[in-house]
Amino acid sequence: MSVEDKDKIDSMGINKETDVVTLAISDHLDWDNEYDHLIMLQEKINTYLSFLESGEVYESYPQAKGKKFEIKIYAKCDLSKKAEEVLNFAYKKIVEAGFDLNCEVVEDNE
Numbered sequence: 001m002s003v004e005d006k007d008k009i010d011s012m013g014i015n016k017e018t019d020v021v022t023l024a025i026s027d028h029l030d031w032d033n034e035y036d037h038l039i040m041l042q043e044k045i046n047t048y049l050s051f052l053e054s055g056e057v058y059e060s061y062p063q064a065k066g067k068k069f070e071i072k073i074y075a076k077c078d079l080s081k082k083a084e085e086v087l088n089f090a091y092k093k094i095v096e097a098g099f100d101l102n103c104e105v106v107e108d109n110e
Contacts, residue, residue, distance in 0.1 A: 003027040006043040009051060012061055020100075021057075021064045023048050025073045031080040038086055045071060045090055045101075052099060070100035078105055 001010040003025055011024045025044055029037050048071050051057055057064050071094065079087065087103060094101040 001026065003029060003037075003040050003044050006040060007047055009048065009060075012057075012064075014063060014067065019067060021061070021067045021069045023051070023057075023069065023071050025071065027073055027075040030077045031083065034080055034082055038083060041073070041083070042086070042090070045094075049094065049097060049099070053097065068100070069098075070102055073101075073103040075103060075105050079103065 001008045009023055010026045012021065013024075014021050025041075025048070027041065029040070031037055051060075052069055057069070073087075087101070091101045
């Protein structure tokens with residue numbers, strides 16, 4: 001699964017060091033088509049927020065009860081300037097909702 005699968009959770013697990021439940025978004029796309037990429041990413045983040053806010057996360061992953069949550073984007077490519085702006089705005093909204101948002105650029109070792 002990936003950022004293109006807007007209605008799916010890519011992966012989820014508990015970080016043993018922080019005891020935080022991480023919901024991962026796998027973003028393999030480059031930023032050549034920035035507008036469409038941002039729309040996909042926004043839709044994916046909204047799916048994750050809905051999953052958390054509705055409590056559906058506890059049905060799918062009972063181990064999450066009593067834990068904090070973060071949405072973490074694993075990006076293949078460095079973010080564009082516009083993507084950084086959009087994610088900074090999303091970060092504020094997600095924190096207001098009681099969750100966290102992080103992004104990590106993962107080097108491709110090919």
